[in-house]
Amino acid sequence: MRSRIGPLVVCGTDTDVGKTVVSAWLVQGLKANYWKPVQSGLEGGGDRGRVQQLLDLPADRVVPEAYAFQQPVSPHxxxxxxGLPLEPERLRLPPSSEPxxxxxxGGLMVPLTRGWLQIDQLQxxxxxxxxxARSGLGTLNHTLLSLEALKHRDLDVLGLILNGPPHADNPNTLEQFGSVPVIAHLPPLSPLNAQQLEQQxxxxxxxxxxxxxxxxxRE
Known part of the structure; x- marks a missing residue:
């Protein structure tokens, strides 16, 4: 399994949608390394620190950010x-012998610079x-718009992971209109720890x- 997985990019439909905990879930489940190329806001060690702490990851499983900015605002x-201009050339994928x-x-259309959007970097x-994506109310519009933007750029979407309380209809509706699978659903976990993530x-x-x-x- 490990040798077959290239880099997977975790994106969100919005800020605070749960990308970091889902990224940690994937790092743990796929025995992968973690990289957040651009971090805005360094409180608590940023998302890299949160993933390391949640999973008790050794330092060699975490790639340092290309850019780590002080303020929790849009990267640009x-x-x-x-006073540190972001240069997209520095966001090259790091070599990794592991997944x-x-x-x-942030979301797909977040500016990384005044002339370079996050979706440009994905491309x-x-x-x-x-x-x-969020599992509940409001997710349909945000998620379908995000999928439309990704489709417009011919980007390869493996699928959706929904984060939050279970919803009776949204997974089927998103699959129907978004034409991508709902891979998984991460419910609220209490406590949120590595053991609970592994159970899920x-x-x-x-x-x-x-x-x-x-x-x-591959077929």
Missing amino acids: WAAELD LIVETA HWGCPIVLV WIQQNLSSVFAQLLADR
Whole structure:
């Protein structure tokens, strides 16, 4: 399984949609390394620190950010506030002998610079994308618009992971109108820890799910 997985990019339909915990879930389940290329806001060690702490990851499983800005605002503005212009050339995917989970910042249309959107960077990478969306009210519009933008750029969407309380209809509706599978659903976990994440991974048989998704892509 590990040798078959190239970089997977985790994107979100919005800010605070759960990308970091889903990224941690994928890092744990796929035995992958973690990289957040652009971090805005360094409180608590940023998302890299949160993933490391949640999973108790050794340092060699985490790739340092290309840019780590002080303020928790859009990357283009955070870069300007820090006086450190972001250069997209520095966002090249790092070499990795292990699977790599890449967590993006904010939503698809977030500016990384005044002339370069996050979705431009996704197109440059050309990697399969896992889109994280809220499970409940409001997700249909945000998620379908995000999928439409990804489709417009011919980007490869592996599927959706829904985060939040279960919803009776949204998963089927998103699959119907978005034409992508709902890979998994991460419910609220209390406590949120590595053991609970592992239980969910096993319960949803996600190792087999990802193996099948990747096999289908190779056919």
